Amino acid sequence: MDFDDIRDWQGTAESLSEELQRKIEQLSLSVETPTVRVIRSWRSRKLLSQPKGQKFGFRQILEGLATLLLLQKGWTLVAIAQVLSSWNDTELEQQIIAGKDGGNIIESNDNQESSSFLKQKSKNNHNLAEDAVILLAQGILRQYECMVKGGEIVRQDDKLPPELHSAMCKLGRLYLEEGKCDRAACVHDVLERSRYPLDDNDGNNKWDLSIFRDSEFRLGNVNLIDFNLRVPTADCAETANMSGGFGEDNVIEHRLYSKLKSATEGLGRNKKDRAYTALRELIGRRSLIRQRELFNYLEDKNLTPLQKTVEEFFDRVPEVWLIDGHALQCAHCGTLMRPHPNRERYRDGYYCPIRQCSGRYPPQVKERLSPENGQLLVAKPQILVYWTAPAIDELAIFDEAKKYGLDTQLYPESDQCDIAISDRAIGIDAKSYRSPVLLALKLNRSIGGLISYHQRIVAITDELIEDYPDYISTVNSLLDKKSNIANLQIMSVSSVIKNIQEGKYAS
Template sequence: MRTLALAVSAQYRVALDHGVVLQDHTVPKSMQDAMSLLGRLALEEGREDRFASVHDVLHACTVPLREWDLDAFKGNFTYANLQLVDPDLLVPTEECGALMVEGGRSHDDVIERQLYARLQDALKNTGRQRDRTYRVVREFLARHSLTTRAGLRGHFDGEGVDDAVTDLVLGHLFIPVPEAWTLRGQPHRCVHCGTLTRPHPDRDRFPGGRCPLQACREGEDFQAQAEPFGGTGAIVAANTVLRYWVNPAIDELRIFDAAVEAGVPAELYPHSDKCDVSLGGNTGVDVKNYRDAHALARKMSADPGGLKEYRVPVLAVPDARAAQPGYLSALKRGLKRGPGARLRVMTVREVKRDIRELAHA
């Protein structure tokens, strides 16, 4: 699994450089090794080797391993629910990055860490405004992942964001809306989260395109509704930003907005992301949307990040994850040892329900 995670990440970097995935000399050594191991596994089970093509392997990575039609990945296999590639955004998942680190790779190799480092570099000259500017950028991305250049620049100017930070966001975190992602040349936005919808083959169900964000589609109030986006010069957050920052922010905002509505003191991304939401100063909440409970438990047991600095550290998991059979029990078992043992595991619904109690813990 670690070899495969490394292979997916390496192949993604090749695709960024070349703009296409080819079955040629550009296939990374790690992907060649992973394909060989998968082929051997299939042959040992008496099955056809369906892993000789890098395209087939990457396509397989968009579904959980238990659906790969390999006996080794079923039953009690630890990573049966692991999904290495986001099927809508086509970028490596957080679980993929966590497995890479387990396999000995530096945190700096993980895409999410690279995004964070790039933004922090742009913030280096903002002085005392550093934490506030970080929060302004991240909250804008969370609430306005589909916008216009003029809209973004106007908002940032109004918030006093440094020009270097604005240029970084416009130049590296957003892209112009591609024609292929429009409907008859018109961008459409999800009525729930506001992001750009993508055209979908099932036009009867998704006439305005489908929201590409898993956390939005899994929300209890989600309906397949979209509306035209009327701004000129539309831009949308890059797929990596959508996966690593905007998708988890859907539940982060649910918690933060519930706290504000309840009159509870709360802060988004305090101290430049020590946690996702702080409640009352003593409680820190991190939302993690991992399909595989074992991968999440191993990550948080190794390093809970900024949560360890809070008196009440809360690991919040989306309600859709908690609905997976055995998910919460597996997660709690995996957190019994090490730094992760202090974490209080709750669903997003439970955090919202107990928000006053958590804020005064």
């Protein structure tokens, strides 16, 4: 028999890849051997039934071979996962042998009809899921705007944004389609769940929707609400705009940006660019600051006329965020650290709320500030998400360029790009979109001020590339090669810094 020699086989992901290659050659199957990374992806998507942490066995060899043959026939991963779970080992062997002999892996008319049905169902579910996510993103932005402008709390009544209500209905249908209880009936639960990636890749399994974890669902790694700061993310803004029917005027970043731009432009042509850079750098480096230090900074930069506007970007540090009577300043990004009750995860009882910082560094205190020595201010949550967090990478690149003596500017010409080197020679924008699909869609619409630079670079935060090794290749594959972004360079922040150190950007 074709499989008698492996019925007692057990091994790791690496050895499973090797064993699959051996069986593919032995059975003369015209498929490619899956890599170890692909095997682990299949396991996370439930195509391989072996629980994580246990060795693979004979069943997983059969599942792997069947998956390869079904993919060759044009099946989606969702359809494959559904049909594999319905076959026992003997049926799997029979289907693989059918594929070996050049026949259809699905032999009976019933199974052929099942295949067609599953493919169509999967396609329909993908469309439904994408519509649900886009509507959810729009609803989140609408609800957030209501809270910011009117101070209203979230209520599940007729004042709920229609986009949010429609999204909940579509999400509920997705749960029912997968044979699960409707987990989208309560708006508070849905908003809480939106703090986590749709594909549950962080292990929390909050959404628990197979369609979101399917490799062909392009919005799977989207995160709509910032986990710590609880405001809509950049991913949320881009997702909301995907359908073309939701204007960017209501996006939070646009509103904040407009307020800052209008304030600096009021200083006149000669001062506005320097003012814009000074304020963005302040928010990037000093998101936790004493009130008198803020006033001194504005005075030193000749920005006292903007004091009222700048104060709107900050809140007083609330007493509930003090630890032992002090405000703890993060040693890495400089913002206010927050208390956390989970001592198993945060041994000292505090953490940095900025994802780009806490994902890179362990909690560490730079300074313990007493409110008795002067009023303490912290940037508003939306400021932290849209300006302070991205500034971690922006300032790292800028500081390195200055260190190596390059002619560099931060946020030149009121934000033509994040960093310019040698005037118009090189323009760099740092991006931290969790979803490479959304970043590509944004770049295809416009690369903004980068169009004005000879060499155009988009720098991706390294932690995203560690989480998604194919991030850069995915962005590149989706860019419109016929447009003016054809020569756009997509690389990691660390690669940009390495190029600076090696003198590749020297004039």
